[in-house]
Amino acid sequence: MAKDANTGAARFLPQDLTLESLRTAAACCEGCDLYREATQTVFGEGPAQAHFMLVGEQPGDQEDRKGVPFVGPAGRVLDRALEEAGIDRDDVYVTNAVKHFSFTLKGRRRIHQKPTAAQIAACQPWLNAELALVRPRVVIVMGATAARSLLGPSFRVTRQRGQAVPLGDAQAVATIHPSAVLRAPDQEEAYAGMLADFRVAAAL
Secondary structure, eight states, X not given: OOXXXXXXXXXXXXXXXXXXXXXXXXXXXXXXXXXXXXXXXXXXXXXXXXXXXXXXXOOOHHHHHHTOTTOSHHHHHHHHHXXXXXXXXXXXXXXXXXXXOOEEEETTXXXXXXXXXXXXXXXXXXXXXXXXXXXXXXXXXXXXXXXXXXXXXXXXXXXXXXXEEEETTEEEEEEOOHHHHHXXXXXXXXXXXXXXXXXXXXHO
């Protein structure tokens, strides 16, 4: 987490905190070095009083280009899981722990690169502000980067996924990221595990 107002994203937070003011301010964020190469900030989207908040790791290539979270292949996996778990997409606020795309170039392709601990910490004020404004009852934490941001560096998704844990006034359930389903040797097995975790969250 950023230690003071002169580090990370904290100095870019607006005084009047609303989701719209946060989104506008985040577009100008230079709290870490990721803004230099990314196309744009990809801020969260969804209703201001959503019952569920879904927190992913970072934008992917398509999200970075379009400025909207979860519009690529992983987004389609996510939408399927929400529907099959019985979670109304209109009652979900979707965001990422890191708001800029972290990547490395391979030829002309931009390949996802895991954000560093410093980059995750630098972006923490945006996520904290989103949580404070939306005040979700259930937070689905998707992937190791999101888990580090929200549940701490000692939390292990592989060991503690699918368990309801307190997160402020909310309950959090960790699972794998939808993109991990796409990368898995057995995609159906990976998807079934993620869906089971979503169903735990839906039951809360």
